Amino acid sequence: DLLVVGSANADLVIAVERRPGAGETVLGGDLAVHPGGKGANQAVAAARLGARTVLLARVGDDAHGRLLLESQRAAGVDTVGVLVGGAPTGVALITVDPSGDNSIVVSPGANGKLTPGDVRAAASLFQASKVVSTQLEIPLETVVEVVRNLSSESRFVLNPSPPRPLPSELLAACDPLIVNEHEAKVVLGESCVSDRPEDWARLLLAKGPRSVVVTLGAEGALVASADGVERVPSVKVDAVDTTGAGDAFTAALAFRLGAGASLAEAAGYAARVGAAAVTKEGAQVSFPTAEEVEAL
Numbered sequence: 001d002l003l004v005v006g007s008a009n010a011d012l013v014i015a016v017e018r019r020p021g022a023g024e025t026v027l028g029g030d031l032a033v034h035p036g037g038k039g040a041n042q043a044v045a046a047a048r049l050g051a052r053t054v055l056l057a058r059v060g061d062d063a064h065g066r067l068l069l070e071s072q073r074a075a076g077v078d079t080v081g082v083l084v085g086g087a088p089t090g091v092a093l094i095t096v097d098p099s100g101d102n103s104i105v106v107s108p109g110a111n112g113k114l115t116p117g118d119v120r121a122a123a124s125l126f127q128a129s130k131v132v133s134t135q136l137e138i139p140l141e142t143v144v145e146v147v148r149n150l151s152s153e154s155r156f157v158l159n160p161s162p163p164r165p166l167p168s169e170l171l172a173a174c175d176p177l178i179v180n181e182h183e184a185k186v187v188l189g190e191s192c193v194s195d196r197p198e199d200w201a202r203l204l205l206a207k208g209p210r211s212v213v214v215t216l217g218a219e220g221a222l223v224a225s226a227d228g229v230e231r232v233p234s235v236k237v238d239a240v241d242t243t244g245a246g247d248a249f250t251a252a253l254a255f256r257l258g259a260g261a262s263l264a265e266a267a268g269y270a271a272r273v274g275a276a277a278v279t280k281e282g283a284q285v286s287f288p289t290a291e292e293v294e295a296l
């Protein structure tokens, strides 16, 4: 029912006292390896909520690729669309200092080899999907090809992360375009003439999407469509780690839209899922089940 097209990465994390300068070596803590990447995160988040979810992605024929396949299957994601080979699995090399600040080097690897041809070859997955959810950690032309292969019944959701200016063909297909504050500013570019999220939502809507959602962290989100702009509150929680909150939000929203909810209803549910995700460390391990969302 839900098709996620996007990235799958191994996150390699080491705690350090301080970052090395050029030519320098520092010793860090033990290596932690976590499944990540925005596509893989969204698929796991949706499946954990109970959505029938398929992931279309590419990993390398290596240990990281097998880790990603395993974590998807453990969450209940259908991995029929996960292609193997072409380059090493995508990796994020992450150092975390004592203040909690990250420095990250991303090697897209196999994510960069997910091609428009791979999208065309997955036509049967598109036929079966009510909602197709994407991000921008795969080539832009591949995301554009997704739009061209949508079935007439399916709805397209895009979280443009990492953000960049978007072609109008892509913008016009979004229902909704989901952005945080930083992504809103980059997508708006020169036309970002205001500090008010309500204005960003309206300005983004004027660029062509059928609907827009602006996520505002602890403040929840704004939903904007031809019906106007509406504020959706989040739940008050003790935030421990916000990694993956946006991915959990997007996945939950796509899931509820597929189940027939209105955009405002789906965003209300997604805000609770995002809130639940920030109460635990990590990305995929922090995503809640439907029962945990109820309990919040």
Ligand code: ADP
Pocket: 180, 181, 215, 216, 217, 218, 219, 220, 221, 233, 234, 235, 236, 237, 239, 242, 244, 245, 246, 247, 249, 270, 271, 272, 273, 274, 275, 278
């Ligand atoms: P991103 O992770 O992409 O920057 P946000 O920080 O806006 O996205 O978080 C996405 C959603 O997760 C928010 O709309 C909100 O519903 C929820 N959320 C994030 N941080 C908090 C928080 N501190 N308290 C409650 N909910 C939160």
